[in-house]
Amino acid sequence: MPIERPLAGDALRFDLSEEERRARDPAALARTGRSARTLLKDGPLRMTLIVLSEGGEIPMHHTEGPMTLHVLRGDLQVRVEGVEYELGGGDLLAIGPGAAHALASGHGASVLLTVAFEAGHGGSGP
Numbered sequence: 001m002p003i004e005r006p007l008a009g010d011a012l013r014f015d016l017s018e019e020e021r022r023a024r025d026p027a028a029l030a031r032t033g034r035s036a037r038t039l040l041k042d043g044p045l046r047m048t049l050i051v052l053s054e055g056g057e058i059p060m061h062h063t064e065g066p067m068t069l070h071v072l073r074g075d076l077q078v079r080v081e082g083v084e085y086e087l088g089g090g091d092l093l094a095i096g097p098g099a100a101h102a103l104a105s106g107h108g109a110s111v112l113l114t115v116a117f118e119a120g121h122g123g124s125g126p
Contacts, residue, residue: 003038007038007039007040007041007042008040008041008042008043009042012039012040014039016049016072016112019037019039019049020049020051020072020073020110022037023035023036023037023049023050023051023110024051025051029051029053029056030053032056033052033053033055033056033057034050034051034052034053034056034057034058035050035051036048036049036050036051037049044065044116044117044118045114045115045116045117046113046114046115046116046117047112047113047114047115048112048113048115049072049110049111049112049113050103050110050111050112050113051108051109051110051111052074052076052103052104052105052108052109052110052111053105053108054105054106054107054108055104055105055106056104056105056108056109057102057103057104057105058102058103058104059102060079060100060101060102061100061101061102062098062099062100062101063095063097063098063101063115064097064098064117064118065097065115065116065117065118066094066095066096066097066115066116067094067095067113067114067115067116068092068093068094068095068113068114069087069092069093069095069103069111069112069113070091070092070111070112070114071087071088071089071090071091071092071109071110071111072089072109072110072111072112073089073109073110074088074089074105074107074108074109074110075087075088075105075106075107075108075109076088076091076103076104076105076109076111077103077104077105077106078093078095078101078102078103079101079102079104080093080095080099080100080101081099081100081101
């Protein structure tokens, strides 16, 4: 489904509570345990709001650019290169480029993912 709102511009303002409400796709959460909403896609910068259901996970993968995971609410377990991190609301984890990582949530979580790709790289996320 094409996105019908600006993803780039001189200034974009987001109400993260409202964006989280929009990102909660009950069908996707029931089917895959996760849903996502792209907020920003401007040059090398990507921001995506990810919602994980209770028991939801994103399997091991890697991203070309450096990234941050900012937990807005809930619990998040992140495995990075064999090390486990337990995160909660308000926690921020920075992950270096190319580091293999996986996400899981026991009780559900909302996470703001930010990735900075090298200039000119198309990049894709979860």
